[in-house]
Amino acid sequence: MLNVSSVTLHAVDGTPVKMVAKPGGLRLVYFGYTTCPDVCPTTLGFVKMAYLDLSKADQDRVDVDMISIDPYRDTAERLSKYLALFVPSANAIRTDDPVELRTAANAFKADYKTGINFEGKREVSHTDDLYAVDDAGNVVLAWPFGTTQPDFERDLIRLLAGDRPPTDEPADSSAQPEEG
């Protein structure tokens, strides 16, 4: 299982954000950029809807992080403003240090690429998974884009209830069904 506890980034207000959830909680981590009007808002929109459906107690257990893979355009102000549309309590995370960003992405096995295309326009590519990290820093689930909102929300609720997806280890005694 992927463990990302070695990653600590910073929110735009300077607060260090370590990729480990609160005890008994979850971090929902997304790598994206604010200029994306399509994939990123869809995913963050799902997070928003699911988050709002949680009880206050459960909301307190969940931290939402967006890490910008386009810090060139995503200033602190822009990133905060963008995230406020979704989950106001989310951490707007960006770094101007390209190595720090790449190291963090590699830990999640996320990838991104930014540059200028032949037409002189800025072009950004990125993997679009949403990650759920537990309080040990394990990535317990990664939802690819295309996951429906109801599936995502159901998974989130199950994760918060302590369920975990089936693993390769036979010792895992979680009771959920193996197949959908």
Next chain:
Amino acid sequence: MTISNEQIVKVSDARPMRRLGVMVGAVALLAGLVTGCGSDGDDKTADPTSTSSSPSTSANAEPVATDVWARASTAGMNSAVYMKITGGSSDDELVGAVTDEPLAEAVEIHETVIDPGDEGDTPSTETTMGGDKGAMGGDKGTMGGGADSPMKKMQEVDKIDIPAGGTVELAPGGYHVMLLNLGSDLKVGDSIGVTLTFKNAGEVKVTAEVREM
């Protein structure tokens, strides 16, 4: 209401589509006589007598856009307009879109695609949980958190093919009409007038409802 040139969507040669809309339509009409008619036999919406008549003379010749919606967003950010387009009685292409009010710095047609390049950079790992379902109850349910997912990116496209009688969806993750750099907030419940330009059918006006994500 006049639309400033800044609002005209860029197409391959950046010509002002709106003014040429009628002319393009007329030229395409003639082209349509030759090219647009091959599939009339299978075409669900084709008028049986219109195999070689000008498409825009029959009532349902135009492509029709339904379920037109835009994402709520704020000033300075981008947004996207989505819809379902059902083809008319002949093949057509969506070649442009503008908002009727100057809401954004630019309006472009975009597609989210898989970035084909740089396989070396994409880490290959164990699979994610279930591919398109990604649900804990789904097929694979691994804990790998791996990025088997490819990278995605957006790119501007010159056109979207709208086959006669076919349905093309502009939906999240695929095609969308992108509104770049909004001048003001788009709030849930707002309505946005959008004029779509089709190569053959010319301009079609629609209203996009602003929705929450």
